[in-house]
Every structure is written in C-alpha cells, then in structure tokens.
Amino acid sequence: MWDYSEKVKDYFFNPKNAGVLGEANAVGEVGAISCGDALKLMLKVDSETEVIHDARFQTFGCGSAIASSSALTELIIGKTLGEAVSITNQDIADFLGGLPPEKMHCSVMGYEALQAAIANFRGEEWRDDHEERALLCKCFGVDEGMIERAIRMNKLTSIEQITDYTKAGGGCLTCFDRLEDLLAKVNSELVAEGFLAEHEAYRIGVASAADIKAKAKARKETEDAAPAPASPLAPTSPLPPPSAGMTNLKKIRLIEEAIEELRPYLKKDGGDCELVDVDGNNVMVNLKGACMGCQMASVTISGIQERLIAKLGVPIRIVPVKSNAH
Amino acid sequence: MRPVYLDNNATTRVDPAVVEAMLPFFTEQFGNPSSIHSFGASVGASVKKARQQLQQLLGAEHDHEIIYTASGTEADNTAILSALEAMPGRDEIVTSAVEHPAVLSLCQHLEKTGRAKVHYIGVDSLGRLDIEAYRNALSEKVALVTLMWANNETGTLFPVEGLAELAKEHGALFHTDAVQAVGKVPIVLKGSAIDMLSLSGHKLHAPKGVGALYVKRGTRFKPLLRGGHQERGRRAGTENAPGIIGLGKAAELAIEHMVDEQTRVKELRDRLEKAILQRIPNCFVNGDPRERLPNTTNIAFEYVEGEAILLHLTRQGVAASSGSACTSGSLEPSHVMRAMNVPFTAAHGSIRFSLSRDNVPEDVDQVIEALPKILEKLRELSPFWAGANKDPNDFKPVYA
Structure with a gap:
C-alpha cells in the first residue's frame, strides 16, 4: 500500500x-470515470468581491485523489479568485504533507479543476490538454503530446532540456526510456523536415555518451582556467577563487547579466530570481514566485549556477536566501 | 481490530508444520545435497522425498519430472525460453490476453525483440478463452502454447487438459502457469497432454523463494540457468534445500486439505459473495461463476475506485486486493478487466477476495458487516453516483 502521510489519510477518511453545493456559481469538472479518477469542484463566489465563500467537491478516485480534492477546498475557501488562481498542484501536495511521486497527478487534478472552475465563473472555456495522449511523466502529470510540442517548438535535443521546459522527468525519471524514445523520434523528424542539423539530433546511446564527454571536457577546462593562488576574499571557500584581475563590481555585473538572460525562462514557469549579495564565490539569490518551495528549485539553482560558471569562467556557488534577510 | 486476511492469491501464511519441517535444514542438516559425504547425503535424501511429495500433488508419473526453481516466474520464463530454443523451425507462441505478467511481459519482450511471433487469444466477458481463435492460431509454426490454469485476478479456470490436446495435434509444446491452481484444484498430469507446468511455493503455504517447473519425461528442454549439474543439469545452482523441503511438506498438506478447500473454503467464499451482492447495489462478480477457483471472488463495484475501498477495508482490519490502476501506479485498469471488457463504470472498482484454509466464518462476517457502509460512504463522494440508477432491482450490468 502507498506510503501516505497522516494528513492524507485524515483527509481521505x-x-x-x-458533497454537492446547491448554490454553486462556478463549477469545474475534470477527469473521467474511464481514466480512473474524476473531480467535480463546486464554488460559491461573491460576484462583487470574487471571494470564494464556499467550496465543495465530489471525487471518484483513489485515496490521494479524494484527499487532494478536500485539501483544495480548504486552501481556497476565503480567498479571492485572483489569489486562488495562483495555487499550484505543489501547494496542494504540500498542504497534505507531500504525496508519493506516483500520486502527484492527483494534485494536478485538483489544480486543473480549480482552473476549470475559475474559467467557468468567468464564462471562459478551460481546455484540458493532459488527456490528449498517454501520460508519460507521472510525477508531474505531463503527457506525450505536451512533451512533443515542447521538443518541436524549442528544438530540444536533451533530456535535461525536456525537464526544464516541461518538468517531465524531473521526479523519479522512471520514464527515462520513454522520454529518450520520444526525443529521438521527434528529433529525427525535425532532421527530416530540415529544422535540425543531423549532428545536433539526439541519438539514443550516442548522444548521451557525447554529452558526458562534453561535460567532462567543460569541467576540465573550468578547472584549468582557475588560477592556483588563494584570494583573501574567499578564505574558507573550498572552491578555487575568482580569476585574477576581475573586480567585484565587474563580477557582480556579469552575474546580473547572467540572471537577466535566465529570467525569461524562470518567468515562463511563474518564477523569478533576484541577486541579493555576493560574498567571494558565494552568490546569494532570492528565488521568487513559483520557484519558491517548488521541488524543482534545486534544479533551477543548479541551472543558474551552471550559467554563471560558464559566464564568469570561475566556480561559483549559488546560495538561496530570503530577501528580507538583507 | 481483528485482522482478517483475504488476500491468499497474493501470498499465503506459511503453515507451521512447514516451518517445523524446514528448520533442521538451516542448522544441523546444512550440507550441500550434491556432496557425497554424510552431511550432504541426508539432505539429498530429504530433497528427493520432497520431490515425491510434490509429484503426488501434481499426479505426475515420475519424481524427476520436477525441476525446482526460485519462483513461479522463473518456472514460467524457463518453460517459454526453453520451448523457443528447443523446437527447431518453430518461432510462434500462443498465449492469452489475461496471463500473469510472468508470462505476458516475457512474451511481449520476445515479440518486441523479434524473437517470436505471439498470438494473444482473447476472452469473453466471463473471462473464458475464445476457443475458435485458439484453434485458428495453432499451426506447425507454433513452438509453445502457454495458458494459465487459473486466473489470479478472477479465479476463472481454463480447460487446460483439452487445450493441451488441441496443441498436440499441431506438434506444439503445451505449458500451463498453474501457480494459482496447484493446491486448490485436483491435478493429474500423468496421461495428460500437458508438457510443462509452473507452480510457486508461497501460494500454497510454503515459503517465498521456491517454485517448481514440471517437465514431462521426453519433452525437449533447454535450461535457463547453466552451471553445475543440479536438477539433472536442467537448472544449475545449489538447491534451496530448506525451501524445497518446505514445499514438499506443503504439497503433502495440500493433498490433505484438498477436500476442505473444495467444500468449506468454497462455502465461505460463496457466502461472502452472496451477502455482498445482496446488500450492496450496483455490483457484480467478475469472471466465470461456474468454472472458478473455490477460494476466489472478484467483485466489481460501480462508481467507486478500488484503492479507496481497500484503504477503508484496511482500516477495518480486512486485507484484500484490487486490480485497480491506482494500487499499481498506472492509470489503466488491469489487463484482465480490459480483456473481459468489464464496463468502464466498474473496471476501476474491482476488489478481489481470496480465501484459504486459514479462514474462519467470522472473517467473512467482518467483511459483510464493514463493506456496505464503506461503499455507501464512497458513493456519496462520487460525482457519478447521483446520476446512477440506485434501484438494485433495475440494475443490469452490461455483460452479466
């Protein structure tokens, strides 16, 4: 049986x-009985203030599906639609003290029902794009169609890129084989269509070997570039000091530039990043929005770190901090 | 809360008499059965005795027709791979859509890697094999037919003796995965057309980690594991002597309890099933109600999801299982439910209760008491229940 948190069990039992909310004026229905889970979310929203006065649910599904639905109603009652719309599936999972990775899709269902209900209130139609094709990454509920679109639109050529763009593969990565197969397939289609050079295309086995070599080479170059003498600026850092001649001001400017380049990607996922301080090789940043508390935060941090190392040519350590600390 | 174990198709409690029979072989009688000295020889004799006990349970002609393995899965894999290798000029396999993954996954892999062409024979809504499609799939190209004796999810029995005779007409080998059948239904292999049969110890009150493959004398065979000369060169690896001796004892006990299994256990199952069908609306039995294991009932509950039922049952002390997607982490209901075309309103809400000789009437009472309230509660939560027909008299499942 699944390893459910006490809170999941409590919200299930x-x-x-x-139940049914008779006077609901916003209803979101997602899932289907044939899929194994379905949720009907009913809200009573004040049409003046857009405050959610009441929320009820009916769920067909497993333990965590029922618990996630109930948790969602607790999260949104009393909030305005504007506040509720930014609630993510991770918020639902966090509220429940976490969900097993395979059960994250239950929280995604809650997120989708909420989006659907808000759209319903505003007289819009919410399109559920998760049901188009087979679910490939179960941790984050990403389907094949969505990944294929991301590969095509952005000419992705590595698994890491797929994770960055769609989150697929960011959890347990047991979908690795299927991600690889899909990436190789779409890449070869892109080559055939003339959108991608043959040597850039991902090839199973070959590509990953080349990737590992490239990374090893880059690491070696970074190490070679770092000068030996220790800088008084970074007395305790185990990392090599910045290259000689680079002033702190210059360094900070480069770091700011690098963050600026990354910002669009972070914003795309509803997040942001702000430079707080630089102390030797330790770069303090404040992750904001969706980046905060996201289980992908560590991936984001290592992404920023990699970018800075490439830009500055020296080892840098990213330290996430809260902005009010400074 | 009194614990009630109704998941005996998943695994059984090791019989205390089996444990007792095994214990000396961990301590005093630790020798390698292949050794010539006295430490080994006495173990060797006990292993032979265990082989004869198993021979009796299977009604086999010779004790050396039994090859010990580490699991039912190993036995299944050995049989299938052996047949492909040992039958020259034949590269097709005939199996069914409702086999256990130990057979199905291997067949799919062989197909994917181009090593065999596989015919998956379908079943009807009661889980009965499509005999017409089976006949049509048989040919001189078929190396092996592999069909389960009893289905693990529904308990439905395939008429394997007759199916084996049909396979023989085309010179194909016939293997049956009898993991769920051995010990629950009488089996006589002597004189049958069955060439190979797989079984697993822990399904019949022996420990986990021991199984066996029956290979009829005179059957072409290629070993899966190569190495030492154990099991007459057909399965290398030092014998799991305590496990084998436990399996032998379990086989002896299974013969003793066969009547109990067919009568008392069956009556308990029937009472449980009838009470559930009477007290809970919109549910029905999956599988063939007549040709079925005496210990198994699989009941589909409309408009609820299986894991949710199981979680509530667990809290009431009852252990059962579900073919529902959510317990296995996939989003699809079990391949057995899909093959039987169980209506989608109920496929996700199927619960398997599997009994054994360890069960007593109070176990069944406890489930009958708990289950109606659980279903009522979950159906109140379900968005589909309000629109469903709640009058049980009007309820007719699509395929009943």
Missing part, C-alpha cells in the same frame, strides 16, 4: 467539504 474524514474529507472536509465533500
């Missing part, structure tokens, strides 16, 4: 806000 004693669900709050279960």
Whole structure:
C-alpha cells in the first residue's frame, strides 16, 4: 500500500467539504470515470468581491485523489479568485504533507479543476490538454503530446532540456526510456523536415555518451582556467577563487547579466530570481514566485549556477536566501 | 481490530508444520545435497522425498519430472525460453490476453525483440478463452502454447487438459502457469497432454523463494540457468534445500486439505459473495461463476475506485486486493478487466477476495458487516453516483 502521510489519510477518511453545493456559481469538472479518477469542484463566489465563500467537491478516485480534492477546498475557501488562481498542484501536495511521486497527478487534478472552475465563473472555456495522449511523466502529470510540442517548438535535443521546459522527468525519471524514445523520434523528424542539423539530433546511446564527454571536457577546462593562488576574499571557500584581475563590481555585473538572460525562462514557469549579495564565490539569490518551495528549485539553482560558471569562467556557488534577510 | 486476511492469491501464511519441517535444514542438516559425504547425503535424501511429495500433488508419473526453481516466474520464463530454443523451425507462441505478467511481459519482450511471433487469444466477458481463435492460431509454426490454469485476478479456470490436446495435434509444446491452481484444484498430469507446468511455493503455504517447473519425461528442454549439474543439469545452482523441503511438506498438506478447500473454503467464499451482492447495489462478480477457483471472488463495484475501498477495508482490519490502476501506479485498469471488457463504470472498482484454509466464518462476517457502509460512504463522494440508477432491482450490468 502507498506510503501516505497522516494528513492524507485524515483527509481521505474524514474529507472536509465533500458533497454537492446547491448554490454553486462556478463549477469545474475534470477527469473521467474511464481514466480512473474524476473531480467535480463546486464554488460559491461573491460576484462583487470574487471571494470564494464556499467550496465543495465530489471525487471518484483513489485515496490521494479524494484527499487532494478536500485539501483544495480548504486552501481556497476565503480567498479571492485572483489569489486562488495562483495555487499550484505543489501547494496542494504540500498542504497534505507531500504525496508519493506516483500520486502527484492527483494534485494536478485538483489544480486543473480549480482552473476549470475559475474559467467557468468567468464564462471562459478551460481546455484540458493532459488527456490528449498517454501520460508519460507521472510525477508531474505531463503527457506525450505536451512533451512533443515542447521538443518541436524549442528544438530540444536533451533530456535535461525536456525537464526544464516541461518538468517531465524531473521526479523519479522512471520514464527515462520513454522520454529518450520520444526525443529521438521527434528529433529525427525535425532532421527530416530540415529544422535540425543531423549532428545536433539526439541519438539514443550516442548522444548521451557525447554529452558526458562534453561535460567532462567543460569541467576540465573550468578547472584549468582557475588560477592556483588563494584570494583573501574567499578564505574558507573550498572552491578555487575568482580569476585574477576581475573586480567585484565587474563580477557582480556579469552575474546580473547572467540572471537577466535566465529570467525569461524562470518567468515562463511563474518564477523569478533576484541577486541579493555576493560574498567571494558565494552568490546569494532570492528565488521568487513559483520557484519558491517548488521541488524543482534545486534544479533551477543548479541551472543558474551552471550559467554563471560558464559566464564568469570561475566556480561559483549559488546560495538561496530570503530577501528580507538583507 | 481483528485482522482478517483475504488476500491468499497474493501470498499465503506459511503453515507451521512447514516451518517445523524446514528448520533442521538451516542448522544441523546444512550440507550441500550434491556432496557425497554424510552431511550432504541426508539432505539429498530429504530433497528427493520432497520431490515425491510434490509429484503426488501434481499426479505426475515420475519424481524427476520436477525441476525446482526460485519462483513461479522463473518456472514460467524457463518453460517459454526453453520451448523457443528447443523446437527447431518453430518461432510462434500462443498465449492469452489475461496471463500473469510472468508470462505476458516475457512474451511481449520476445515479440518486441523479434524473437517470436505471439498470438494473444482473447476472452469473453466471463473471462473464458475464445476457443475458435485458439484453434485458428495453432499451426506447425507454433513452438509453445502457454495458458494459465487459473486466473489470479478472477479465479476463472481454463480447460487446460483439452487445450493441451488441441496443441498436440499441431506438434506444439503445451505449458500451463498453474501457480494459482496447484493446491486448490485436483491435478493429474500423468496421461495428460500437458508438457510443462509452473507452480510457486508461497501460494500454497510454503515459503517465498521456491517454485517448481514440471517437465514431462521426453519433452525437449533447454535450461535457463547453466552451471553445475543440479536438477539433472536442467537448472544449475545449489538447491534451496530448506525451501524445497518446505514445499514438499506443503504439497503433502495440500493433498490433505484438498477436500476442505473444495467444500468449506468454497462455502465461505460463496457466502461472502452472496451477502455482498445482496446488500450492496450496483455490483457484480467478475469472471466465470461456474468454472472458478473455490477460494476466489472478484467483485466489481460501480462508481467507486478500488484503492479507496481497500484503504477503508484496511482500516477495518480486512486485507484484500484490487486490480485497480491506482494500487499499481498506472492509470489503466488491469489487463484482465480490459480483456473481459468489464464496463468502464466498474473496471476501476474491482476488489478481489481470496480465501484459504486459514479462514474462519467470522472473517467473512467482518467483511459483510464493514463493506456496505464503506461503499455507501464512497458513493456519496462520487460525482457519478447521483446520476446512477440506485434501484438494485433495475440494475443490469452490461455483460452479466
């Protein structure tokens, strides 16, 4: 049986806000009985203030599906639609003290039902794009169609890029084989269509070997570039000091430039990053928005770190901090 | 809360008499059965005795027709790969769509890697094999037919003796995965057309980690594991003497309890099934109600999801299982439910109760008491229930 948190069990056995809401003026329905889970979310929204006065749910599904639905209603009651719309599936999972990776899709269902209900209130139609094709990454509920679109639109050629763009593969990565197969397939299609050079295309086995070599080479070059003498600026850092001649001001400017380049990618996922301080090779940043508390935060940090190392040509350590600390 | 174990198709409790029979072989009688000295020889004799006990349970002609393995899965894999290698000029396999993954996954892999062409024979809504399609798939190109004796999810029995005779008409080998059948239904292999049969110890009150493959004398065979000369060169690796001796004892006990299994256990199962069908609306039995294991019932509950039922049952002390997607981490209901075309309103809400000789009437009472309230509660939560027909008299499942 699944390793459910006490809170998941509690919300499953004693669900709050279960049932039909007669005076609902915003309804979101996602999933289907044939898929194994479905959720009908009913909201009573104040048409003046857009405050959610009441929320009820009906769920067909497993333990975590029922618990996630109930948790969602608890999260949104009393909030305005504007506040509720930014609630993510991770917020639902966090509220429940975490969900097993295979069960994250249950929280995604809650997120989708909320989006659908808000769209319904505003007279819009919400399109559920997860049901188009087979679910490939179960941790983040990403389907094949979505990944294929991301590969095509952005000419992705590595698994890491797929994870960055779609989150697929960012969890347990048991979908690795299927991600690889899909990436190789779409890449070879792109080559055939003339959108991608043959040597850039991902090839199973070959590509990953080349990738490892390239990374090893880059690491070696970084090490070679770092001068031996220790800088008084970084007395305790185990990392080599910045290259001689680079002033702190110059370094900070380069770091700011690098963050600026990364910002569009972070914003695309509803996040942001702000430079707080630089101390020797330690770069303090403040992750904001969706980056905060996201289980992908560590991936984001290592992404920024890699970018800075490439730009400055010296080893840098990214330290996430809260901005109010400074 | 009194614990009630109704998941005996998953695994069984090791019989205390089996444990007792095994214990000396961990301590005093630790020798290697292949050794010539006295430490080994006495173990060797006990292993031979265990082989004869198993021979009796299977109604086999010779004790040396039994090859010990580490699991039912190993036995299945050995049989299938052996047949492909040993039958020159034949590269097709005939199997069914409802086999255990130990057979199905290997067949799919062989197909994918181009080593065999596989015919997956379908079943009807009661889980019965499509005999017409089976006949049509048989030819001189078929190396092996592999069909399960009893289905693990529904308990439905395939008429394997007759199916084996049909295979023989085309010169194909016939293997049956009898992991769920051995010990629950009488089996007589002597004089049958069955060439190979797989079984697993822990399904019949022996420990986990021991199984066996029956290979009829005179059957072409290629070993899966190569190495030492154990099991007459057909399965290398030092014998799991305590496990083998436990399996032998379990086989002896299974013969003793066969009547109990067919009568008392069956009556308990029937009472449980009837009470559930009477007390809970919109549910029905999956599988063939007549040709079925005496210990198994698989019941589909409409408009609820299986894991949710299981979680509630667990809290009430009852252990059962579900073919539902959510317990296995996939999003699809089990391949067995899909092959039987169980209506989608119920495929996700199927629960398997599997009994054994360890069960008593109070176990069944406890489930009958708990289950209606659980279903009522979950159906109140379900968005589909309000629109469903709640009058059980009007309810007709699509395929009943």
